Amino acid sequence: MSWGGLAEGILMPPLVLLLPIFLGVGLMRVGNKRQGFWLAGSGLALFWIFSTPLVSGFLLHQLMPPYRNLQGNEADAIVILSAGKVQNRAEYGEAAPKILTLERIRYGAWLARRWNKPILVSGGGGRQGVSEGQVMKNVLENEFGVPVRWVETRSTTTRENALDSVSLLKNAGITRIYLVSQAWHLNRAMPEFQRLGMTVIPAGTGYDEGAISGFSFLPSASGLQNFYYFCHELVGRVWYFCLDRIKPNGS
Incomplete structure (x- = not known):
């Protein structure tokens, strides 16, 4: 360790x-x-x-940044950040995204279908089998039916997500992005892209955590x-x- x-x-x-x-x-x-x-x-x-x-x-x-009702004209591409994978998922016979990654994939796919925006997925971990980025691409294309244009596969941290993703985006002339992650992660992730010259529109998932009940006061x-x-x-x-x-x- x-x-x-x-x-x-x-x-x-x-x-x-x-x-x-x-x-x-x-x-x-x-x-x-x-x-x-x-x-x-x-x-x-x-x-x-x-x-x-x-x-x-x-x-x-x-x-979390304040919730924003997105219109589809604020940016030119969708960037989805990984939150981990399970290397060998027995029921699938292959690597699969962890639950937080899957939540981000689902929201990114929903946005892409709604606005017809290209998607970049970002996540490394390829030293232990297939990369997180490749797992995300497979799920988006094979299960959600949404194409992925760019796949970043080397990063291991949020800062590296930004460094490697921005390089791919700028080569394609993209400088305005929707950044998809858990809402509580965005205020740490957005500055990493902004410091590299990107205009970042927060596209967070997980704003609504349910109503308060008596169980809310119990561990x-x-x-x-x-x-x-x-x-x-x-x-x-x-x-x-x-x-x-x-x-x-x-x-």
């Missing part, structure tokens, strides 16, 4: 929420019962709060997952901020 992977594992849920509980229990076991009780209790309270759909959904919504797997996405985006933004301070030219 790399140092980056280790740091992400510690900083991301659920471990970041469980650590105070473990430390508190450890303190109680060595005799510091008062401090251990308060630390474990605080950790348990934080785990409860951030695992509720009400709180985690609210936090995730703060990352759930979906609530914890939303908090994971929130933390992932914050860590990503901080990481890019630090990179830009070290290498201002973005190299």
Whole structure:
């Protein structure tokens, strides 16, 4: 495991929420019962709060650009970013997109059918079999019946998505794009394309997370997952901020 992977594992849920509980229990076991009780209790309270759909959904919504009713004349191409793949999906007998990637594919296909815009798909991971970009292309063309004009297959990060995709787009004379991703990812992804001279129209999916109910106040797997996405985006933004301070030219 790399140092980056280790740091992400510690900083991301659920471990970041469980650590105070473990430390508190450890303190109680060595005799510091008062401090251990308060630390474990605080950790348990934080785990409860951030695992509720009400709180985690609210936090995730703060990352989203305002919803925009798209008309189809704002840009000239659709760029769909990958969010991972499953290398060997038994029921299909081949690689398949993960659920977030599939949500982006579906929305990108819907936009392409509606406006007849060309599509670029972006995603690497080809060292472990077929690339994410190629998987997206296969699904779009074979299952959604939507052609893909450009396939970017080398990138492993959002920044690399932009670098490699913009090169393909500019060679085709494209400088205005609809960027398709989860809405909470767009405010991190859009600047990466804009800094390379692209005009970016946000085309986010996942704005509507459902109505508030009594279960919204109870911890759930979906609530914890939303908090994971929130933390992932914050860590990503901080990481890019630090990179830009070290290498201002973005190299």
